[in-house]
Amino acid sequence: MTTAPVVDVEDLNVAYGDFHAVRDLSLQVRRGELYALLGTNGAGKTSTLEVVEGHRAATSGSVRVFGGDPRDRRAVRPRMGVMLQESGFSPDLAVGETVRLIGGLTRRVDEVGRVLDIVGLTRKARTKVSQLSGGEKRRLDFATAVYGTPELIVLDEPTTGLDVQSRDDLWAAVDRLREDGSTVVLTTHYLEEAQQRADRIGLMHEGALHREGTVGELTRTLPATIRCTLPPAAPPLPLPADRGRDGAVLVETFRLPQDLHTLLDWSREHAVELRDLEAGPTRLDDVFRAVGTS
Numbered sequence: 475m476t477t478a479p480v481v482d483v484e485d486l487n488v489a490y491g492d493f494h495a496v497r498d499l500s501l502q503v504r505r506g507e508l509y510a511l512l513g514t515n516g517a518g519k520t521s522t523l524e525v526v527e528g529h530r531a532a533t534s535g536s537v538r539v540f541g542g543d544p545r546d547r548r549a550v551r552p553r554m555g556v557m558l559q560e561s562g563f564s565p566d567l568a569v570g571e572t573v574r575l576i577g578g579l580t581r582r583v584d585e586v587g588r589v590l591d592i593v594g595l596t597r598k599a600r601t602k603v604s605q606l607s608g609g610e611k612r613r614l615d616f617a618t619a620v621y622g623t624p625e626l627i628v629l630d631e632p633t634t635g636l637d638v639q640s641r642d643d644l645w646a647a648v649d650r651l652r653e654d655g656s657t658v659v660l661t662t663h664y665l666e667e668a669q670q671r672a673d674r675i676g677l678m679h680e681g682a683l684h685r686e687g688t689v690g691e692l693t694r695t696l697p698a699t700i701r702c703t704l705p706p707a708a709p710p711l712p713l714p715a716d717r718g719r720d721g722a723v724l725v726e727t728f729r730l731p732q733d734l735h736t737l738l739d740w741s742r743e744h745a746v747e748l749r750d751l752e753a754g755p756t757r758l759d760d761v762f763r764a765v766g767t768s
């Protein structure tokens with residue numbers, strides 16, 4: 475049995491005057507998934523999320539959240555938590571009051587103390603928003619998004635500006651929300667975070683979705699590499715390779731284990747030292763760079 479997607483985007487276009495920020499974008503997010511929308515600066519990620527959040531109307535195309543229109547705030551708010559790239563909290567309100575106010579508006583039910591504890595802001599409950607550091611403001615943003623453990627959580631660059639400990643804490647909180655059944659859609663420029671956490675990734679560039687899939691599916695589209703340096707008198711290699719100056723060798727391969735084996739056997743047989751040998755699988759940043767230059 476297939477269940478309806480939580481987020482269903484079909485042929486979305488977002489234009490600002492003559493400028494087309496999002497072009498014919500289609501994607502679906504399934505229940506329980508963590509979907510990461512990645513891309514170059516200005517690729518159209520925030521514009522896409524703003525339509526999903528119900529904060530912006532599509533120029534054309536359709537966006538459904540829980541099968542309905544995300545601009546129907548009364549229907550969607552209780553089920554969707556949103557962390558914007560920039561918050562608009564009132565600077566004079568205290569942290570605890572802010573969570574109570576924003577949380578109350580969502581009509582979700584939670585305890586302010588519990589939520590502040592999740593984001594490590596318990597001791598700042600009475601501090602004014604204007605007195606928070608940048609990272610603390612991000613954590614407050616996250617707190618309002620996860621208030622009441624919504625079914626869908628949309629996070630726009632949630633870890634930007636957070637120190638390593640706060641990032642780890644935020645991801646631990648996301649893990650717990652997912653255990654409770656939440657679906658998560660996020661953008662991030664920290665590719666390693668997406669690589670570790672995302673069930674699926676969409677790669678955007680200049681308004682279009684260029685690639686989509688699991689980390690494995692995306693990285694399989696590019697070869698892995700073997701690099702080493704050979705002495706000048708080395709015999710011909712047993713594999714196709716680019717030979718640079720100073721004996722530098724680059725092998726690009728979709729059969730990393732086999733080709734590495736062949737190279738090591740060859741080096742033993744000919745007593746050739748493979749200096750600075752490095753063999754690495756394709757990383758998400760390689761795929762990202764390939765999309766950015768395509």
Ligand SMILES: Nc1ncnc2c1ncn2[C@@H]1O[C@H](COP(=O)(O)OP(=O)(O)OP(=O)(O)O)[C@@H](O)[C@H]1O
Nearest residue numbers: 490493494495513514515516517518519520521522
């Ligand atoms: N209100 C607006 N008016 C005009 N152009 C806009 C507006 N908002 C965004 N844009 C433009 O649309 C494009 C996409 O912006 P968007 O914020 O969606 O990209 P992004 O992928 O989230 O970028 P980043 O990673 O830099 O945050 C950019 O070129 C941006 O300058």
